[in-house]
Amino acid sequence: MSLVGRLTRSLLLVALGAGGCYCLYRVLCRRKRPGGGSGGILGRVSGMPVRGSAEAGSEDIPESASNLQPHHLRTLLQMLSSNSDALAQEQVLITLCNSAAFSVNHDVIRNLDGIHIIGGLLSHPNPKIKAGALNALNNLSMNLQNQEQIQALLNEILVITTDSPLNSEVQLAGLRLVINLSVTNNYHEKMEDYFPSLLKLMEEGNDTTKIHIMKILVNLSANPCMTAPLLASKAPSSLTFLFDSRINRDILIRALTFAANLSENLGRDQQHDGHCYNEGSFHALLFKDPAALQRNVAPLLLMPDMEIKEQVSRCIRSAERLKPYCS
Structure with a gap:
């Protein structure tokens, strides 16, 4: 084989190797990204500050968070209930919490059985996921119809809150939720x-x-x-x-x-x-x-x-x- 032929073959092998590495990199990135192919939805709001308190100002959340449509929320809830990866669940909860800061999403999430799905993670052993679930429920509790569903979890919420490490994020998230649920007289007797x-x-x-x-x-x-x-x-x-x-x-x-x-x-x-x-x-x-x-x-x-x-x-x-x- 001529010198030119050998050089051409070497360059081709280098190009193929580089292409293979890039494909492997893309695969690994998809594996690492929470939610896999749905990372685009997460990426739209998951970087925003979590609004874990009803007292936080609406300016904490950029207007783009309101762009999530019902089908996006349905996808997020499906991811939350079907994905057992803790990092993915934590990221989805942050996204749902941010979207629940907008009242337009309160009914949508409830009608998609979102309160039941999110509430199912209150027993998760990971404190970050537990706090994320409490924060999401806290934002959802700004709706009276949502409170009617959340109050069914009140005993579990109070046990988690009082049994968690003192001053921990889980405890504070639980207390914020109980504050919202105690604004009306409807559930006071359950707290006695x-x-x-x-x-x-x-x-x-x-x-x-x-x-x-x-x-x-x-x-x-x-x-x-x-x-x-x-x-x-x-x-x-x-x-x-x-x-x-x-x-x-x-x-x-x-x-x-x-x-x-x-x-x-x-x-x-x-x-x-x-x-x-x-x-x-x-x-x-x-x-x-x-x-x-x-x-x-x-x-x-x-x-x-x-x-x-x-x-x-x-x-x-x-x-x-x-x-x-x-x-």
């Missing part, structure tokens, strides 16, 4: 058995956990039917620190609102009549001596914060009305 565990978290958790628990307690205390169960609950031993002006403002203002709600409910309906409250209960700590509650919160009137002043005034006024019943 978990009051001791939630109060224990408030005592032991960091400020973020405390704020989440206080939001739940404020929602519960706004329901007069929950006054007696809450007053009978064992109060955290460190509860008095909640009225200290040096603590986190978000905790302080919710602690005052919680006490004011309960105090007003008592004064309005005299719900303390006929109930026997143990020492160490919320009732014994807060309302056994209404004058003591007034003395504890009165110094907070010196704070410049008008919202704190308003809640302190509520506490003082309602405690004054309780004195005839407690003397």
Whole structure:
């Protein structure tokens, strides 16, 4: 074979080898990409920040997330239920969570049995998947019809939340979901058995956990039917620190609102009549001596914060009305 022929053959082999490597690279990339051939759907929104709290602003999510159509969501849910790969499931949950931040998708996901499919992953051993499922359900819970389905999972959600490692992302995701489910009075009675565990978290958790628990307690205390169960609950031993002006403002203002709600409910309906409250209960700590509650919160009137002043005034006024019943 001539020199030119040998060079031509060598160049051809190099080109074929390069082509083979490129094909192998494409195959490997497809294997690594969550969801395989459906990676295009995931790629459209999966890089966006997860909106795990109902309080997050809508500006957190780019407008392109609303471009997902019902058939895209159906594909994602099918991937979630049929794919056992943890990385793929985690990515799909992030995508569903982001799409569920748009109210237009709430009914679509529910009608595709999405709440049942997502809820099935609450028992997954991987904390990231468990948190992802809770975050997705949290966004979906902004719809009352969705809440009716999610409340069937409430016991499981509360067990996961209270049993998870303290201050963990799974625990915080669960608390955010319980906050949303406690906004209406519809499911408060299902939460009663978990009051001791939630109060224990408030005592032991960091400020973020405390704020989440206080939001739940404020929602519960706004329901007069929950006054007696809450007053009978064992109060955290460190509860008095909640009225200290040096603590986190978000905790302080919710602690005052919680006490004011309960105090007003008592004064309005005299719900303390006929109930026997143990020492160490919320009732014994807060309302056994209404004058003591007034003395504890009165110094907070010196704070410049008008919202704190308003809640302190509520506490003082309602405690004054309780004195005839407690003397």
